Amino acid sequence: MVAILEKRRLRDFDWVLTLLAVVISLFGTWMIYNAQPDAGYWKKQLIGLGVSAVVMLAVAFTDYRKLVHIAPAFYAFGLVLLVVVLIPGIGLKINGQRCWIGVPGLGQFQPSEFMKIPTVLMLARYFGRPRGSVLTVRETIVGLGILILPVGLIMLEPDAGQAITYFPLLAVVLFLSSVRMWLVIAALVLGTASIPAAWVVGVKTGAIKPYQQERINVILDPENADRRGFGYHTWQSILTVGKGGLWGSEQKGAASQSQLKFLPEPHTDFIFAVTAENTGFAGCLLLLLAYAVLLTKLIHGARRAPDRTGMLVIMAIVGGLAFQIFINVGMALGLLPVIGVPLPLMSAGLSAILSTSVAIGFAISIRLRRFVN
């Protein structure tokens, strides 16, 4: 590899971005340790980080254009995996969702997590041609088509949490592909206005099931909602976060919410609550700041991308990451209903950390080639 590392490449390598990603994910591992020191998730996560670092470098030093070129193959392969995961016996059913494939010796992985990368590449590939006109209906339909295939399969698992993380990818791409601004604004207004309407219709027709309604009610009033039933996760997460105070709770370790098992899924979905309990407002603010810097760095990279395709890849990644952060942290803070979306670079899970690393690898690769065209 050393041979490939020309001087220019080293100079253009995005050290800050890499470093931030590494620091956040190590911080995340520490929190996974705090959540359940005896469970060994943190060790797995360290191994995952090692693997991810290698994969990230591999992607970073590969020409992203070649990968975009063969994106349909990835995309097709991903779809196959999404079909395979649905087959009982191959796909593992956990908590009623069949979204894992067991790989002997390696553990399990989640195709829906990886499928985001080919989807981004496909979108970038299709929308990456230099634009001569505003977004056409035909383009929009094709974009939707690219998205709907994986999302549809994921909904069959069913994993609504993963499924919704796909939408910001398309939204960002369309937004940056000359969709008329008035359309965006109209969509926003209509969307906002239709939420209550959809709620009423959904409840009346039974499309929104009672447990889903409960989850929404919990958000509106966590204190008085059913704190032992549907509201349990949200309430415990709020308690855990609040308990952290300014500098972190004094009742840590064995007395912590996660180790006493009051906080569910502390190493994955609620890793942010664990962070809040252990490091307080100070630690959480630093983490959010780190995310802000990371995303800003990515957006800067997108601005200097050598072509539209590269720009779209990075911006779609930005959209995806920001959305996941919002959903996950919003859920931990009781702003949003409980949706199983991992916190990028923080939550335990090989699939998630790997897919995020690949995404960052792409961003680095694109930046490395900024003067090539």
Next chain:
Amino acid sequence: MKFEDETQNLKGRMAIIHALVIAILVVLGARLYFLQVVRGDYYAERAENQRIRRLRIPAARGAIFDRHGKLLVDSRSTYNILIAGEDMKGKDWNELTAPLSEGLGLDPGLLRERFEDAKRQPAFEEVTVKEGATNADIAWVEAHTLELPMLLVREQPQRRYPDNGTLAHVLGYVGEISPEQLKQPRFKDPEVNPLVKDNPYHPGDIIGQEGLESTYDRYLRGRDGYREVEVDSRGRIQRELSVVPPQPGQDLVTTIDLDLQLTAEEQLRNSPNKRGVIVVMDPQNGEIMAMASYPTFDPNLFSQRIGTPEGRKEASALLRDPLTPLFNRAIRGRYPPGSTWKILMATAGLQQGAITLKNSNLVCGGGITIGNKFTRCMGSHGSPPLRTAIRVSCDAYFYRLGLKMGLDGIMAMVDEFDLNKKTGVDLPHELVSWTPSREFKARFNPRDAEWRDIDTVYASFGQVYDFVTPLAMLRAQVAVSNGGRLYVPHLLKEARAVAGAGPFPERPRQTFEHPEPKLLPIPQDQHDLVVDGMWAVVNEPGGTGGAARVPGFDVAGKTGTAQVVGLGKDTGKNKDHSWFVSYAPARKPEIAMIALIENVGFGGKFAAPAVHNIYQTYLAKAHPDLAPAQAPTVAQSAQHQ
């Protein structure tokens, strides 16, 4: 940007996305500030509350002893299985019925009943599922902590009462506090548990429900300690954080003499109907040395077996029993006193001047005619003096004494001897005697509401208008015996001190609160005459109470035969009650007693021998030199006569 196009302001749009991303992070940061900095303390406290639990360590209840330190009641450790209410919120109780009834061998109906009771309480903490759990039960609970984490095993000291219902009415029993009791002011006393002042009693607490257990619950009761533990989300204990050991309750020393008590009970058990009352009292201070009421019951039923279906059946049978075994006849039975009443009449007659020491003779004449009705005497005694009238229990003498005193005189006597009041004994549920008065007659016989001379005659020899509790009667007689000191009868000698420990202050020694007697103005010479008459009842030929005689020990006494129904119908279950009231030595009394044997007939025949046997037991202990070698038992004497 190399790929800037004319169709859109790409830079601007990317800036919008950037701004949106930052805005999202700012919103999250603001929410974080609210939760952690503004409301942090509140949530921290809520988190602590669910992490830390206080588990009560029940305190040992004080033991109860007799006056010589013989153990009457103590507690032994048993184990109860409970359900923690905290763990049941939002869960379905009915799902527990099947596994619990199967695993612990419980009646599903009883379980459901307990669950219903528990749910009706606004803030229940725990429900007892099984009392007296066996080792197998405990093992079963421990083996099912995963499926049934709401189950707890708690050590529960259990009361053990004497066998054969000995002292049952005096000791009473403990039982679970009822939801109604929890609301009573009596159970809000902050002294009971200084650690939880505003709510000292909890549902499921064991409290004294009857007898001394109830009266002196505040002394007997220990103060519960607790273990502060850290629990996980399923309520499983992770660590012990601190322990406050409980402070045991105060031991009670009663005035009961167990040997006298056992003898007294034996007398009743051997009586023909096995029904009656015997109370023994120290005439110098009102201490009750024995109090037996028959039929009796087993208090262990209430402290141990009440949770089982059989126990409940047994208890409801006791409640419905027409012979009222749960009833302490000494303080709740109202009986016509018969001729024992004459002692009070004699004392009051002298006090009021109806008769005098110099001239105490009144005509017997074999009876008296009031209007056109002749009321006869049991014999023909001429014109006897008071001493003779007492000795032979001349009814007609007292008819005329009553007429001389009049209803007002009799009522004054009743008032003097506190017969129209509770005695103030330290037992719950005491009843007041019924005594003669115009109001009482009007209520008793509304068709002929006016008080007439014949009513005075009846009232003067302890029939028709007189219904006294044995204890009230004994108390009055004791005042005659000791020269006019009307003591409050009581059973508490002392509640022993308990040292302070941890957060619990010392509990000082306690004694009975009303030791001072009411003083009655009975002149010495009048007192001597009445006492002499009572001595003659037992010790002179022709006395009605010869069966109570103890050689060398000057027993004084008075028989009584209380009519249950009109004359001539006094057979079978309507036979007269047999009374004997007595004290000894006559001129320096150290022991007094009253015996009532229900529905057996003449007082001298059944009650007097019972009293005799108790004196025997007393002498064997107090004056072994005087104790007779052998004396007849009640059963024998009853057969002989």
